[in-house]
Amino acid sequence: MSELTPAELQRYARHLAMPEFGLDAQKRLKSARVLCIGAGGLGSPITMYLAAAGVGCLGLVDPDVVEVSNLQRQLLFGQSDVGRPKLDAARDRLLDINPHLEVHTYPEMFTAANSRRIAADYDILIDGTDNFPTRYLSSDTAVWLRKANxxxxxxRFEGQVAVFAPHLDAPCYRCMSPTPPKPGLVPSCAEGGVLGVLPGLIGTMQALEAIKLITGIGQPLLGKLLHVDTLSLRFRTFNLRRDPDCPVCGENPSITEPIDYQGFCGMTPPPNVPTLSVQDLNEKRQAGEDHFLLDVREPNEYEAARITGSTLIPLGEVAERSSEIPRDKPVLVHCRSGMRSAKAVAALQEQGFTNVWNVAGGILAWAKEIDPSVPAA
Known part of the structure; x- marks a missing residue:
């Protein structure tokens, strides 16, 4: 294990003062290498607390840039960071928290092509993402590399924490969720919203679990799922069991290499969906061409921001309310970014609509490229 310098002994004095923790645990932290997948709402508290605690090496994976809408919950960043690559800003902040830290950045998506390469040199993987494909990929990769995830x-107001580690006789993520939810059933944080304090709470607990795993203190959430409801401030713990038939960590695994996680989780657009750009939409509106603009987001999203002249029918109601959609004019469908609207177009095509189009990029592209007065979040 790495020895501590006099400066580090001073920095970690409050850790060293605890008999249950002490010098040995602090040395283990200094020797540890932790990969955090995602530098957003969860990644912010995860990395800041691990850096402050004295984890010797942090890896961060995130391809995004800092946006104003991040600042409500992503405390790694400030107003002056807007427009910067997230990992550049994160590195600066983390090294300011602890100059003894080693930071490695991977400004790319965590994918089937790079997951093993990125994760191989780390002891623990921490899932700080907000989408199902990366959750499955990070869990599967951890199983194959025999690392805790x-x-x-x-x-919105609820969160969950668990430690998946089949090599420690705990289940993997697929044991808990063998099949992803149907597309559109579970919104992302961007679509459904999230209380700004919540990722701070959940991310801090993830950092705590990583510290417990590294140092050997306490009882990590192995085989357990902690659920938090912030509105009632209720904490519930559920027992999880390994699935002997799990396709990844079971007795006879059928998945031994990364698969098409985007397709597996239903996050690829349906095929054969006619598409037009926001520029095309704007030209049609400017020219006065007759059309029906359909917004398939949720009512709260529509209330916060909308394209003038659009009609709201949430995606889940499109099929049953198709009689409200005209068939004698072009139907142009949009959502937040183009995914839900593509599914709506496919659903309408199944009901015989022939002149229906998906607006690529949705209201985000409209706000960015056509009308900046429309709030984009």
């Missing part, structure tokens, strides 16, 4: 998820 510290899981966290957040939505």
């Amino acid at each position: 510290v899981y966290g998820s957040i939505l």
Whole structure:
């Protein structure tokens, strides 16, 4: 284990003062290498607390840039970071928290092509993402590399934390969720919203679980799922069991290499969906061409921001309310980014609509490229 310098002994004095923790645990932290997949709402508290605690090496994976809408919950960043690559800003902040830290950044998506390469040199993987493809990929990769995967998820007012580690006789993520939810059934944080404090709470608990795993203190959430409801401030713990038939960590695994996680989780657009750009939509509106603009987001999203002249029918109601959609004019469908609207177009095609189009990029592209007065979040 790495020895501590006099400066580090001073920095970690409050850790060293605890008999249950002490010098040995602090040395283990300094020797540890932790990969955090995602530098957003969860990644912010995860990395800041691990850096402050004295984890010797942190890896961060995130391809995004800092946006204003991030600042409500992503405390790694400030107003001056807007427009910067997230990992550049994160590195600066983390090294300011602890200059003894080693930071490695991977400004790319965590994919089937790079997951093993990125994760191989780390002791623990922490899932700080907000989408199902990366959750499955991070869990599966951890299984194959025999590393613990510290899981966290957040939505609106509720969150979850668990430690998946079949090599420690705990289940993997697929044991808990063998099949992803149907597309559109579970919104992302961007679509459903999230209380700004919640990722701070869940991410801090993920950092805590990583520290417990590294140092050997306490009882990590192995084989357990902690659920948090912030509105009632209720914490519930559920027992999880390994699935002997799990396709990844079971007795006879059928999945031994990364698969098409985007397709597996239903996050690829349906095929053969006619598409037009926001520029095309704007030209049609400017020219006065007759059309029906359909917004398939949720009512709260529509209330916060909308394209003038659009009609709201949420995706889940499109099929049953198709009689409200005209068939004698072009139907142009949009959502937040183009995914839900593509599914709506496919559903309408199944009901015989022939002149229906998906607006690529949705209201985000409209706000960015056509009308900046429309709030984009």
